[in-house]
Amino acid sequence: MSLTYRVQNPVNNEVVEEFETATDQQIQDVLAASAEAFKSWAKTSYAERAEILNRAADLLRERRAELAKIAAEEMGKPTPAGEWEINFAADIIQFYADRAEEHNADTPIEGVEGGKAIMRRLPLGPLLGIMPWNYPFYQVARFAGPNLMNGNTVILKHAEICPKSSAAIADIFEEAGLPEGCFINVYASHDQISTIIEDPRIQGVSLTGSERAGSAVAAQAGKALKKCVLELGGTDAYIILDSDDIKQAAADAWEKRIENVGQACTSNKRIIVMSDIYDEFVDEMVRIAESYKRGNPLEPGENEYYPVSSRQAAENLDDQVKRAVAAGANLRTGGELDEKGAYFSPAVLTDVPVGSESFYEEFFGPIAEIYSVDSEEEAIALANDSHYGLGGAVFSTDEERAKRVASQVETGMIHVNLGQAFSAALPFGGIKNSGFGRELSTLALDEFVNKQTFYVND
The missing domain is CATH 3.40.605.10 (Aldehyde Dehydrogenase; Chain A, domain 1)
Structure with missing residues (x-):
């Protein structure tokens, strides 16, 4: 062919x-x-x-x-x-x-x-x-x-x-x-x-x-x-153990997720948040997603989203989100497919059933998948419940706590208190699939x- x-x-x-x-x-x-x-x-x-x-x-x-x-x-x-x-x-x-x-x-x-x-x-x-x-x-x-x-x-x-x-x-x-x-x-x-x-x-x-x-x-x-x-590719875990500023934590997570219109192998595709800050975090992510308007990549502006790579890619995302919702996920906002082009409005998805087909899929686009956990152990288990193992990040005001959790995440690259470091000097690659x-x-x-x-x- x-x-x-x-x-x-x-x-x-x-x-x-x-x-x-x-x-x-x-x-x-x-x-x-x-x-x-x-x-x-x-x-x-x-x-x-x-x-x-x-x-x-x-x-x-x-x-x-x-x-x-x-x-x-x-x-x-x-x-x-x-x-x-x-x-x-x-x-x-x-x-x-x-x-x-x-x-x-x-x-x-x-x-x-x-x-x-x-x-x-x-x-x-x-x-x-x-x-x-x-x-x-x-x-x-x-x-x-x-x-x-x-x-x-x-x-x-x-x-x-x-x-x-x-x-x-x-x-x-x-x-x-x-x-x-x-x-x-x-x-x-x-x-x-x-x-x-x-x-x-x-x-x-x-x-x-x-x-x-x-x-x-x-x-x-x-x-x-x-x-x-x-x-x-990957379904990188982005674990937030605690935060002094939940709105800023959400803004940072969103900036990482929306980079390249969500089409990066090392995007934070599974955002894992402690239950005591989860509701406020999700609300802020929804607010940020809804603040974005459609933009032209040749004439970019502030708070804009752009098309994904192709119409087929946009249709694939639409199908993935619909299957996730059918499996029990909650689409909090976004996920609207353009009639003709490849625009797919930024989405916030929660409650994706752990162990479902959708849970293991890579959403290659502007979709923030957010999960609630009650303990470090649960966060680590959820992070490692993946067919992939490319990158990831762990955040905490207590650096030692973040390092302790990060050291147990199964992945080729892991970051503490940063979404991702970019340098030609840093090895890039993963494990598993x-x-x-x-x-x-x-x-x-x-x-x-x-x-x-x-x-x-x-």
Whole structure:
């Protein structure tokens, strides 16, 4: 089945521009070009690679306004948020340009008798990156940055609704001086993705996306004996144990939940609140949600909500909320689907039955799910009752109390008294059905390299 690559404005659901899916011959040409480029790119110095990647980072920053408008039209991200994302993407690329050589230096292996040994970190070859639409620049940067600095070459298969973003990224790398074939943007079909993964020239695959997509890609990669890194979303717990200012606590929780119109893997999708402050907290969340008005992502204002990524995504949210209500949840406000576009009004949902199908689902949109608990133990149990384990946060005026609870939450990333910290230096990844492997930080430099033992006999 072929995918249709297009710019389809979520404000009105109109198709602005369509792009041709690659032919099978073009896919073979891409594989050949990536493999050929690897031969020389793997031998370039870290200094040469860093110079090119630093230039790419500079170009991203210089063009952030232009690029943010592309994202706004493709997937509805308000332009200030788009500019923030593009700046962060540039920071990530620069992080690897600055650190890869030192991190990848030969490491002496101690305690070896009869000879000397080191561990070398060597590039593997062409890699496939399958990237999602929710952060069209940031997601690519955290995959391409470390792997290009490692000396690997990259084939990018971006989301079908982000063809202009992916083309713009490829253009920036080319203008920065990256040799031909080192970074290739391809509009591939599902069948062609399988062809790429199976090809012996491909040495690994990284996917950020849905659990279903991750399972399919992991199965294909496993069959082909290829390593993969998967980031597959989450239902992050956001635990509020107590607060001196409940209104502010609600405002902070709302700001985190509404970020990127609720379409972030690390959104606080399950807000867990102690029963003694629950009613006041929910009332304030309802008030905040009802204060929002519909806005235009290209002309953003205060207290506005924007469309989700596509009409289909909005319809999926509508179906999820209706099924949750049918199961016993209470829709306190919002949840109204636009007649034509992809607007879905901010919603507050409570009383979702624990253990129900809806409880385990990821609501990828502006929906605040709130739960009441009576104890720390109940909060921890509820937080860990999830198929996912990506991020999370715990809040308390007593830091030690928050740390004690946070240390018992089963997740790849946990925060105390902050919704989420953003830094290229922090490892990003999860456990359970949230996937495996790590992006960002220097750990990302270790995912797709040959950690070679090099022994010299005395």
